[in-house]
Amino acid sequence: MIKHDVVVIGGGLAGMRAAVEAAERGADVAIVSKMHPVRSHSGAAQGGINAALGNREDDSPLNHAFDCVKGSDYLGDQDAIEAMCEDAPRQIIWLEHRGCIFSRLPDGRIAQRPFGGAGSPRTCYSADVTGLVILHTLWEQLERFKVKVYEEYFCTALCVEDGVGSGVVAYNLRNGELELVTAKAVIFATGGLGRMYAKTTNGYASTADGLGIALRAGLPLMDMEFVQFHPTSLKENGVLLSEAARGEGAYLLNADGERFMFKYAPNKGELASRDVVSRAEWTEILEGRGVEGCVLLDLRHLGREKILERLPQIRELALDATGKDAINEPIPILPGMHYAMGGIETDKNGATRIPGVYAAGETACVSVHGANRLGGNSLLETIVFGARSARHAIDHIKSNGQVRPSEKTLKSEQDRMSEMLGRSRGERAPQIRKRMNATMSKNCFIFREKTQLQQAIDDLRETREAMKSVVVMDKSKTFNTDLVGTLETQFLIDAAQCVATGALSRTESRGAQARTDYPERDDTNWLVHSLAWYTDSAPRMDYSRKVTFTKWQPEVRSY
Amino acid sequence: MAKITLDIFRFDQAVDDIPHRDKVALEIPETITVLDALEFAKAEVDGSISFRRSCRSAICGSCSMNINGVTGLACKTPCNTVLRSDGTIAIDPMPNFQPMKDLVVHMDPFWDKYTRLKPYLQPPDRDEDNPTERRVSPDDMKKLVEVANCVMCATCYALCPVVSVDPAFAGPAAIAYAYRFVEDVRDGQTKERLGQINDDYLWLCAHCYACSYCPKHVEPHDRIVDVKRRTVQESVHMNERGPRHALVVNKTIKQTGMLGETEVIQGTVGRFNIRGLLKVAPLGLRMASKGKLPPIFLRPIPKVDEVRTIFESLEVPTLK
Numbered sequence: 001m002i003k004h005d006v007v008v009i010g011g012g013l014a015g016m017r018a019a020v021e022a023a024e025r026g027a028d029v030a031i032v033s034k035m036h037p038v039r040s041h042s043g044a045a046q047g048g049i050n051a052a053l054g055n056r057e058d059d060s061p062l063n064h065a066f067d068c069v070k071g072s073d074y075l076g077d078q079d080a081i082e083a084m085c086e087d088a089p090r091q092i093i094w095l096e097h098r099g100c101i102f103s104r105l106p107d108g109r110i111a112q113r114p115f116g117g118a119g120s121p122r123t124c125y126s127a128d129v130t131g132l133v134i135l136h137t138l139w140e141q142l143e144r145f146k147v148k149v150y151e152e153y154f155c156t157a158l159c160v161e162d163g164v165g166s167g168v169v170a171y172n173l174r175n176g177e178l179e180l181v182t183a184k185a186v187i188f189a190t191g192g193l194g195r196m197y198a199k200t201t202n203g204y205a206s207t208a209d210g211l212g213i214a215l216r217a218g219l220p221l222m223d224m225e226f227v228q229f230h231p232t233s234l235k236e237n238g239v240l241l242s243e244a245a246r247g248e249g250a251y252l253l254n255a256d257g258e259r260f261m262f263k264y265a266p267n268k269g270e271l272a273s274r275d276v277v278s279r280a281e282w283t284e285i286l287e288g289r290g291v292e293g294c295v296l297l298d299l300r301h302l303g304r305e306k307i308l309e310r311l312p313q314i315r316e317l318a319l320d321a322t323g324k325d326a327i328n329e330p331i332p333i334l335p336g337m338h339y340a341m342g343g344i345e346t347d348k349n350g351a352t353r354i355p356g357v358y359a360a361g362e363t364a365c366v367s368v369h370g371a372n373r374l375g376g377n378s379l380l381e382t383i384v385f386g387a388r389s390a391r392h393a394i395d396h397i398k399s400n401g402q403v404r405p406s407e408k409t410l411k412s413e414q415d416r417m418s419e420m421l422g423r424s425r426g427e428r429a430p431q432i433r434k435r436m437n438a439t440m441s442k443n444c445f446i447f448r449e450k451t452q453l454q455q456a457i458d459d460l461r462e463t464r465e466a467m468k469s470v471v472v473m474d475k476s477k478t479f480n481t482d483l484v485g486t487l488e489t490q491f492l493i494d495a496a497q498c499v500a501t502g503a504l505s506r507t508e509s510r511g512a513q514a515r516t517d518y519p520e521r522d523d524t525n526w527l528v529h530s531l532a533w534y535t536d537s538a539p540r541m542d543y544s545r546k547v548t549f550t551k552w553q554p555e556v557r558s559y
Numbered sequence: 560m561a562k563i564t565l566d567i568f569r570f571d572q573a574v575d576d577i578p579h580r581d582k583v584a585l586e587i588p589e590t591i592t593v594l595d596a597l598e599f600a601k602a603e604v605d606g607s608i609s610f611r612r613s614c615r616s617a618i619c620g621s622c623s624m625n626i627n628g629v630t631g632l633a634c635k636t637p638c639n640t641v642l643r644s645d646g647t648i649a650i651d652p653m654p655n656f657q658p659m660k661d662l663v664v665h666m667d668p669f670w671d672k673y674t675r676l677k678p679y680l681q682p683p684d685r686d687e688d689n690p691t692e693r694r695v696s697p698d699d700m701k702k703l704v705e706v707a708n709c710v711m712c713a714t715c716y717a718l719c720p721v722v723s724v725d726p727a728f729a730g731p732a733a734i735a736y737a738y739r740f741v742e743d744v745r746d747g748q749t750k751e752r753l754g755q756i757n758d759d760y761l762w763l764c765a766h767c768y769a770c771s772y773c774p775k776h777v778e779p780h781d782r783i784v785d786v787k788r789r790t791v792q793e794s795v796h797m798n799e800r801g802p803r804h805a806l807v808v809n810k811t812i813k814q815t816g817m818l819g820e821t822e823v824i825q826g827t828v829g830r831f832n833i834r835g836l837l838k839v840a841p842l843g844l845r846m847a848s849k850g851k852l853p854p855i856f857l858r859p860i861p862k863v864d865e866v867r868t869i870f871e872s873l874e875v876p877t878l879k
């Protein structure tokens with residue numbers, strides 16, 4: 001049995017930031033991660049991280065907070081947003097002091113670029129590899145504090161004893177054994193859920209594991225219907241071309257060569273918030289002004305030098321996937337699934353409803369993004385709430401001395417796994433997953449409507465049934481990614497049901513949720529979070545949590 | 560759509576003594592990447608084929624493997640660029656690593672090379688609580704960003720012939736990472752870092768350029784040259800063979816316009832290192848018996864001044 005005071009599930013930015021905070025405070029902390037930490041998808045973040053440093057123009061955490069509130073379409077909890085924006089400059093400096101490689105202004109201070117939905121340029125960056133440099137900085141700190149990492153351990157279940165979190169069960173990929181990991185506090189930082197959709201900017205490992213695990217342990221997921229579609233992903237493989245492209249001045253063009261964004265967002269144009277731009281693109285495409293089902297991202301006028309200096313990775317990604325060089329040609333792009341605003345419900349300290357269980361990063365819903373996240377705020381969230389949840393976890397430990405190891409959860413997971421591996425006739429997970437992907441991409445996409453959503457819910461129920469007799473082809477005890485992929489598919493379906501059910505129940509349009517049958521925002525009935533609880537069939541929805549307001553009352557949201 | 564056969568190395572450390580190969584015939588668009596082809600094979604044909612992957616956009620460093628004899632990222636290699644004329648692609652695990660299962664290898668020796676470097680910023684001042692950032696010029700940062708593009712995929716490490724004969728050699732990726740700290744104006748441990756990387760056999764690098772096949776353009780080879788140069792500039796480990804060899808080569812060329820091999824051997828081994836010299840003596844005798852012994856004293860070539868001018872303009876450090 002493995003035993004630590006604090007166990008963090010996930011080695012992305014949120015997980016590592018939590019672990020480093022705990023280590024700096026002298027706690028006995030370990031990370032359990034299904035991949036080596038530097039492989040985490042946080043490394044794919046290109047554009048940047050927001051903080052009101054005011055290095056280019058006057059700025060303040062309060063301005064930043066207002067932009068988040070407005071961006072969230074007033075669904076974000078304003079106390080949590082204020083806390084995040086207040087802490088942001090401090091966290092950036094914290095990273096800088098630990099060696100993070102930020103691009104600089106001529107006077108040596110950290111450079112900042114404009115980003116969608118932001119009132120001033122406050123996105124700190126490192127060329128277009130921001131996520132990677134922060135990921136490396138945090139991994140370096142793990143090395144510095146010699147934090148134990150259980151690498152290539154796949155967490156399958158959360159243990160709860162006497163209503164208190166007591167650890168997790170994890171599958172060691174290298175030898176095929178399930179192990180009990182006992183902990184006084186568990187922090188989930190398992191990242192996104194993009195693989196629910198057919199085309200996504202997310203990597204293969206973004207499979208909603210933390211969400212499925214939390215649901216099954218009796219925790220609600222919050223605001224799951226809010227899924228962000230990024231305006232600029234590649235048609236070929238969904239790979240993202242960062243918002244930094246538009247931040248640096250790229251145009252969006254339709255088939256007529258028109259910069260169509262000014263029709264939809266007269267002031268901000270291409271730099272309107274993501275939900276607005278994605279809907280505009282999709283409208284252009286639906287109304288026949290697309291180019292082979294896409295619109296065009298045009299960087300040419302930026303010039304070779306600027307592209308090579310500030311956006312080299314973007315150019316290379318487009319070149320690899322499409323064969324087109326952004327220096328000479330516009331790149332066909334379309335909206336793709338990008339980010340989950342929803343997640344495991346937490347308070348502003350990362351705490352869930354089960355004492356000793358925390359969540360941070362994309363898998364959590366605090367909620368700071370409400371109905372729509374602004375670019376550059378997600379990296380910030382991982383850092384701020386990673387650290388914050390660790391601080392509160394340590395406080396929790398001080399008052400909770402002992403937990404009982406949960407042998408019964410280990411036993412039931414062992415049974416579940418051997419049953420799954422024992423089956424030899426039936427459908428495999430990749431086939432079931434394809435059906436989930438198809439229905440989500442068709443029926444629960446940018447524009448939503450009742451009959452389609454109902455179809456998605458029905459299809460998902462069918463996939464859930466199919467999973468009951470799923471077959472794992474690989475029976476090996478070494479690096480069994482077939483088994484892991486099957487467990488991931490199950491978690492994705494759990495979470496997808498919450499997305500579709502939440503989308504159907506919310507009869508309004510707000511932020512990323514655009515209902516064609518309910519096109520208006522409805523502040524009288526819907527300034528509430530949606531909570532989805534696990535049941536044996538479909539999730540049970542609950543709207544008892546109200547949005548927290550501090551300074552800003554809802555206004556019409558226009559860009 | 561094209562008919563493509565993946566010819567895959569198969570091995571499971573728990574049950575197999577020796578590896579075997581499986582051929583998987585697929586019908587896929589030939590423009591998709593080798594990683595996509597493997598995913599397709601795993602989803603549609605054989606779920607037990609094992610490999611690492613995460614980002615599928617050349618940023619996580621998971622998917623390096625040997626593709627038709629060349630190591631590289633599977634997610635950055637379109638099938639049609641490597642397809643053999645018979646329509647097959649042979650896929651093997653990275654060389655220089657112990658296989659675990661199929662294309663998955665034991666990476667620990669690679670990570671250990673980083674750990675030895677103490678790979679974290681060690682500023683001279685403990686100003687971690689300072690409320691503002693340290694000022695760094697855009698150019699000083701830009702130098703680091705180029706190396707920061709490294710995704711730790713180990714492609715270079717797998718390609719390095721020195722690693723294959725001496726696993727103690729730090730390898731190109733770790734040396735490039737050392738460079739990242741050595742060149743960071745915020746770091747205060749330059750000499751200690753250079754000392755460590757010298758201890759990890761920096762000078763074993765044979766400058767073969769194999770590692771310049773880096774998918775992220777980190778050019779680890781050039782970083783190795785930079786680190787060697789810094790070692791000499793900072794006079795770290797000047798009693799070791801590596802830096803002495805470099806300097807004595809310089810010296811003889813500068814003086815005579817030619818490589819003074821006798822002096823280079825003496826200078827590298829150490830003029831007063833009797834035991835070391837005795838070790839190379841048999842070689843000297845063998846060469847003498849074949850009439851190949853280089854002259855002990857070299858006469859400078861006619862226009863040696865021009866050679867010296869080149870050296871001076873390059874400001875090459877000299878042997879003290």
Ligand SMILES: Cc1cc2nc3c(=O)[nH]c(=O)nc-3n(C[C@H](O)[C@H](O)[C@H](O)COP(=O)(O)OP(=O)(O)OC[C@H]3O[C@@H](n4cnc5c(N)ncnc54)[C@H](O)[C@@H]3O)c2cc1C
Pocket residue numbers: 009010011012013014015032033034035036037040041042043044045046047048049050130131153154155156189190191192201202203205206209210240242338339360361362363375376377378379380382
């Ligand atoms: C292409 C792309 C570009 C982006 N660009 C930006 C940007 O410029 N600015 C911005 O603010 N945001 C950006 N985002 C969003 C942001 O990068 C992510 O939301 C954020 O990095 C998520 O971090 P995380 O730590 O929560 O999760 P991740 O980095 O995804 O890490 C998840 C970790 O959990 C582990 N894990 C998962 N499941 C399990 C399990 N069952 N058992 C054990 N371990 C598990 C994984 O191994 C991994 O280590 C971008 C996202 C994408 C996809």
Ligand code: SF4
Pocket residue numbers: 708709710711712713714715716731732735772773774775776777778779
């Ligand atoms: S230097 Fe290049 S090849 Fe080597 S590990 Fe880094 S990215 Fe990979």
Ligand code: SF4
Pocket residue numbers: 715718719720721722730731763764765766767768769770771780783
């Ligand atoms: S140049 Fe040096 S480090 Fe690079 S592959 Fe050759 S011997 Fe190895």
Ligand code: FES
Pocket residue numbers: 594611612613614615616617618619620621622623632633634635
């Ligand atoms: S899958 Fe990430 S580098 Fe290839």
